[in-house]
Amino acid sequence: DELVTKWNLDVVILGCRRTDPGCGSLSMAAPTDSEWPPLIRVNPLINWSYKDVWDYILSKGLPICSLYEMGYTSLGYTDRTFPN
Numbered sequence: 001d002e003l004v005t006k007w008n009l010d011v012v013i014l015g016c017r018r019t020d021p022g023c024g025s026l027s028m029a030a031p032t033d034s035e036w037p038p039l040i041r042v043n044p045l046i047n048w049s050y051k052d053v054w055d056y057i058l059s060k061g062l063p064i065c066s067l068y069e070m071g072y073t074s075l076g077y078t079d080r081t082f083p084n
Contacts, residue, residue, distance in 0.1 A: 004037040011040045017053070018046050 003009065012032075016023045028046055032039045045053065057064060067075070071083030 001037050004039065009037075009039060011042055013042045013044065015045055016043050017048050017050070019050070 016026055018024055018026065023043075023046070026041075026043055026046055028044070029040055029042045032041055048056075056062075072081070073084055075081055
């Protein structure tokens with residue numbers, strides 16, 4: 001709530017893709033859930049594939065987290081997170 005008020009936010013932009021866990025039913029834009037401040041969530045990458053994301057990152061020469069270079073594509077609990 002403090003960030004919403006401080007910055008007068010109406011919209012939050014996320015990087016969710018439909019194939020990400022829990023994102024299968026998301027739309028391009030929708031209101032936040034009731035436990036969040038009242039914002040519109042925008043998901044511009046919702047229909048992008050894993051390949052689309054990496055093609056974009058590499059074509060633009062964007063910096064990436066060094067964990068990707070070590071083979072990690074997802075992070076979670078330390079006892080269940082391994083490089084691919």
